[in-house]
Amino acid sequence: MAAQAPTLQVPKDAELLQAQSDLWRHSLCYVTSTGLRCAIKLGIPTAIHHLGGVTSLPDLITALSLPPAKLPYLRRLMRMLVTMGVFAKADTASDGTTELFRLNALSSILVDGVDADEHHCQTSFVLAATSSHYLEASLGLSDWFKKDFGEGPPPSPFEEVHGVPLLDENTASLNPELDQLVIEAMAAHDNLGIGTIMRECHDLFKGLDSLTDCCGGDGTTARAIVKAHPHLKCTVLDLPKVIHNAPAHDVINFVAGDMFHTIPPAQAVMLKLVLLHWDDEDCVKILAQCKKAIPSREEGGKVIIIEVLVNPSLGPIIHESQVLFDVVMMTVTKGGQRDQSSWAEIFKKAGFSDYKIVKKLGARAVFEVDP
Ligand SMILES: C[S@@+](CC[C@H](N)C(=O)[O-])C[C@H]1O[C@@H](n2cnc3c(N)ncnc32)[C@H](O)[C@@H]1O
Incomplete structure (x- = not known):
């Protein structure tokens, strides 16, 4: 006779609502990483720095040379990044309505092209960590767990997916840009x-x-x-x-x-x-x-x-x-x-x-x- 499945304890109403929000957060938190990557690719931290550390969205759109029609979309991206602590909101402009965004400690370490003591720009770290090579290795994790590699330490999931280890003399043969990016990312990370x-x-x-x-x-x-x-x-x-x-x-x-x-x-x-x-x-x-x-x-x-x-x-x-x-x-x-x-x-x-x-x-x- 088949064993009876144990009864599932269904969460109470409040727990259920909280669990669903937690599940959204955990399933969608890659959007923080990809949104951060997008902000770096657009040059948002550096543009805000050049605008004096604080900006309105219209000024930011102009500084980034983005089509004006993208303003409402940029507002949504910035709202998410402010909520996740990447940028901060400043007090509204003197007209009392224009919303302003500013750099905080996190986004200040993403400002590029500044030669200052103790400033080690971390954009390469973000770009490496959010690269398709890292993400593909992460997506291969469940297959890696299931595979029996026999005795000894297994290859990393990165090596299993891409065929060469990271930080190895053969990594450049996989992708020279990734190899260089990871070297830069490690130096930026370690010097901070x-x-x-x-x-x-x-x-x-x-x-x-x-x-x-x-x-x-x-x-x-x-x-x-x-x-x-x-x-x-x-x-x-x-x-x-x-x-x-x-x-x-x-x-x-x-x-x-x-x-x-x-x-x-x-x-x-x-x-x-x-x-x-x-x-x-x-x-x-x-x-x-x-x-x-x-x-x-x-x-x-x-x-x-x-x-x-x-x-x-x-x-x-x-x-x-x-x-x-x-x-x-x-x-x-x-x-x-x-x-x-x-x-x-x-x-x-x-x-x-x-x-x-x-x-x-x-x-x-x-x-x-x-x-
Ligand atoms: C993560 S970095 C070290 C960070 C550095 N200590 C810092 O704080 O800035 C790793 C370094 O280890 C070096 N390395 C790797 N294998 C090595 C080995 N077998 N002998 C000596 N250095 C090695 C790499 O060339 C690289 O420069």
Whole structure:
């Protein structure tokens, strides 16, 4: 006899209405991403900046050279983006009726073409994250879950759908524009907030005589560190193709190499936004190489790690962004975002004796890991 299906508990009226709104929000929230992409493609944040940071819709239409008939449609797009926190409404104009829109903190980091200290335009991040390649990988997630890849770590859904991994020397053969966009997006993402780290974590580098910035890219972070700590002997390790294009610096020592083989020795090795790109097994290998590069704990050796620390107590917005980012990392790479117990496990497996969180900065945390 067939087993009887369990009775479904139907939600109460108020719950049902709330559930339907929640379902609309979750099913349609891609419109926030595509609307944000549309705003960037049209150049809305930069246009508002050139208009003095505040604009009416007719002025915006003119600045963007859009057909005047599109004004009512632009109003609807802007209403959605204001509601989602991308732009803000300003007080109405002096006539008391014309609605005005302004940049807020989020849209200000989407202003292009501004050369200012600590401004790292994030448009490439949005364009990469909303690219058809990322979205196709996301749409392939259920097929990826069903497929048995056998022993060992499976390819990422991105690799499964597109045939090559992201952030790989073969990614350009899939699409050179995407490859370049993702490189730019990663640099923009990783450089944002260096000033905050230097202000909030000044003591982190105090007392150190040498530091290796492992996977330090073009040396942007290392330049900020030696500016604040001129006595520090700083080495940047990255792959040859990156180091050969890095701008020279009279104090920083640039070394081309592979962190899985060897890391230039220093009193401290720093990994800033590196481990999120790797699975646990590779993180343990990277950290084991870091341990070889530093002296003992008694001699002041340490590894400095700056990474996302997934934590529900950071409030719904930050925590939501952390877990969304984690699933994106799972979809397009083999990496992910980790909570404290996952980090502790990795540090232990790599042979470190202890660690402490020296600072929490929004979604990220700064760890000091002791050999
Ligand atoms: C996410 S970025 C690092 C971000 C950088 N630490 C920052 O905060 O700006 C990743 C970097 O790791 C480098 N990389 C990848 N594999 C590497 C390896 N095996 N050895 C050294 N560097 C590597 C890449 O070339 C890239 O510059």
